[in-house]
Amino acid sequence: MDTDPAEASAEPRLVSLVGRSPVLDAAQLGVLRGYGSERDVAAGDVLFADGDETYDLIVLLAGTADIVEGYGRPGAAVVAGYGPSEFLGEIGMLTGQRAFLSAVATSAGRVLAVPVAQLRRIMAQEPGLSDLFLRTFLLRHSILMSRSTGLTLIGSRFDRDTRRLLEVLARNRLVWNWLDLEESPEAEQILQGLDVPIADLPIIIVPGGPVLRNPGSRALLDALAISGHAGAYPPGVCDLLVVGAGPGGLAASVAGASEGMATTLAEDTALGGQAGTSSRIENYLGFPAGLSGEELAARGTLQAQKFGVRIKLAAKATSLSFQDGVHQVAFDDGEAIQAKSVIIATGARYNRLPLDRLAEFEGVGVYYAATQTEAQACGTGPVAIVGGGNSAGQAALFLSRSCAEVYVIIRHDALDTSMSRYLVDRIERNPRIVVRPSTHVTALIGTDQLEAVRLRREGRQEADELAVAGLFIFIGAKPGTGWLAGQLAEDRHGFLLTGSDIPADRLEHGGRTPLFLETSRPGIFAVGDVRSGSVKRVAAAIGEGSVAVRLAFERLQSAGQADLIGPAAPQPTS
Known part of the structure; x- marks a missing residue:
């Protein structure tokens, strides 16, 4: 029996740039009507469902609707609620990704449905709406990532294929929840329910779709319908x-x-x-x-x-x-x-540091990108960054938003040797960022996870240890x-x-x-x-x-x- 969205668990709802979804004005609604079609809906109507390969941008002309995770299944949760003149959609619509959430009308009303092909025309021909949609979609995507909504990856941090899939998910900016086999009791329960043996791990559960057993990168993106489209040109x-x-x-x-x-x-x-x-x-x-x-x-x-x-x-x-x-x-x-x-x-x-145990911690303590995904994994820090280029500087500023301390480890004696001046100035003014010049990482320390790095400064015999939740490497190429x-x-x-x-x-x-x-x-x-x-x-x-x-x-x-x-x-x- 389908779960009523109103009875789903009360979860924090999405916010937008102004505290909730942008409300479209009369002029914007007038433009959108030229690209879509209107229809009446009743309470309980599913506007799009998780697993749908294509789905429309939904504009609520009257009535209300919820975005629901796991709709129709135990533990369904309301992710966001919307009202008149607001729109339902996410960046996956434009990238071709299957829907991983459902949209359900919670009251009788009327909607304007804009097909993806028409939405692409809007993005190309209507600058004002294009900018509004894109920024809202990206913000929603960021919030969904912070909630660990979407795909579910089950695998061991010590497994190379798990780390490979984590990189594919992160680099393609997908939304997922990782259940580490060593730490998550929920992982074992799900595996028993799916009758998946440990030998088949890692697996990825696609909402409304299949369970993928140790998929290759191509197979994963194919399953999500984002690996590319057939050529627009004839063979030859x-x-x-x-x-x-x-x-x-x-x-x-x-x-x-x-x-x-x-x-x-x-x-x-x-x-x-x-x-x-x-x-x-x-x-x-x-x-x-x-x-x-x-x-x-x-x-x-x-x-x-x-x-x-x-x-x-x-x-x-x-x-x-x-x-x-x-x-x-x-x-x-x-x-x-x-x-x-x-x-x-x-x-x-980026080059890899010549360190023992590096491969063991890659993807689970050692990272080569600093996105929201890695920041979430590190929590409040502290973290260390190796490198003195612009990528390292951007990473330091980004991570300083959530990490109590960010250590920038460079082999030179000053940042301005290889970093743009505007980044150097911002780093020097940031009380959470500490620069460690003329310093090298000599060892990684930890048992089941990275706990610290050993550092040695040029001209000194003794080494010191720095406790970290993550090590970010941006050196050479x-x-x-x-x-x-x-x-x-x-x-x-x-x-x-x-x-x-x-x-x-x-x-x-x-x-x-x-x-x-x-x-x-x-x-x-x-x-x-x-x-x-x-x-x-x-x-x-x-x-x-x-x-x-x-x-x-x-x-x-x-x-x-x-x-x-x-x-x-x-x-x-x-």
């Missing part, structure tokens, strides 16, 4: 393939598709790349108050979808080849994509170029050489000069952190991604292939 050679969906890759795909190029964007982990995990980017033009990496990724993804980019997620590039004037990239899911031009934006991953097998010219650290930096003996250009951002093979370009000499800034990567599209078209012109591109050719930037 696409105009542009972008490998990597960080800021540079997203910018390149948007620029290419907006100019009529049949564009495919492939990403192995999550849209937004490492920048998508940044808590606040404050030096990006046009956003004086800054914006989160999640918001940047969401906006970039919406733009790519608007222009018809084919997005391919959980797809790791495995090889590159070239034949008869066409480039081909093979992926670990078995697909091989042929393209006239390729832009490589695979970025770089290893480029994502292993799949290229040395086919393209690299510097001594493995980053791709472009333009005039390429040695003459590595050029495949037949005597022609490579273009700026072009690699040693004609028609293949590198942008962002994967490129040798990049400045490792979001704005620079976005600029390079846009410029690379123009250069790719120039290369096609010189090869006599530009007339085969779609209806619009890239024009000088305006």
Whole structure:
């Protein structure tokens, strides 16, 4: 028997920027009526249900409705309540994720239902509503994450596959609740109820959907319906393939598709790349108050979808080849994509510290991103951050909101050696942040979880221990170029050489000069952190991604292939 929302447990309800869901005014409702259809509803009507692959944005014209977790099942809980002129929806609507909560009318009324396809049109054509919806969706998403609502992961902190799934969930900014097998009595009860043996762990329970037993990254995203959509273009050679969906890759795909190029964007982990995990980017033009990496990724993804980019997620590039004037990239899911031009934006991953027991604590005490997920895991701290770049600075400021003490451990004697001045100034004024210069982490200490780190300062023989709830590592970077097998010219650290930096003996250009951002093979370009000499800034990567599209078209012109591109050719930037 279905549970009445009014009888569900009283849980804290969602708040918005003004204390509750934004109330739409008459003008906004008038605009929305042009995109949706109205209907009457009765108390108890399900407006959308957990597990639905697609569902409408619901605007309450009259009456009330609740968002319910576990609707129709024991322990159902009301998450949020809404009234007239308020709307029901979350960021998963735009990313294509299945619903993980249900919406139920609690009184008779009338609703305006806006299909997802129409919502995308609103996001592209109605700036005021677009900004209102996106910011509200992101805020709701953040609050839901803090409530551990959504997917349920059951697994052991000591299991490598559990840590792998935790990273996939975090990097894709999904909402989940983790039940650690070693600490949660509830985990054992659920496993007994599902008749799942320990050997099948970890598992992920999808609300309204299946129980996934140790799924691969692709299988997980497929089950959530967010691994990508079928190509908007017929099979064959696409105009542009972008490998990597960080800021540079997203910018390149948007620029290419907006100019009529049949564009495919492939990403192995999550849209937004490492920048998508940044808590606040404050030096990006046009956003004086800054914006989160999640918001940047969401906006970039919406733009790519608007222009018809084919997005391919959980797809790791495995090889590159070239034949008869066409480039081909093979992926670990078995697909091989042929393209006239390729832009490589695979970025770089933070290096690992050479410490014993590091793998044991990764994902459960040692982290390579500082998002709300990691902050929740660390509680009130204290925490330590290793690294002196901007990512480390942004992480320190973000974690200082919830952690009593944040220690920034750097090998240099001052932060301004590698960190932007605006971050240095804010850190120096923050009483919760303590900088430990000329210091190295030499050991990790703990039994079942990370409890402390051992530090040694240069010039001193004795070491000291620092009690921490988490260690965040932002040091150096290893480029994502292993799949290229040395086919393209690299510097001594493995980053791709472009333009005039390429040695003459590595050029495949037949005597022609490579273009700026072009690699040693004609028609293949590198942008962002994967490129040798990049400045490792979001704005620079976005600029390079846009410029690379123009250069790719120039290369096609010189090869006599530009007339085969779609209806619009890239024009000088305006």
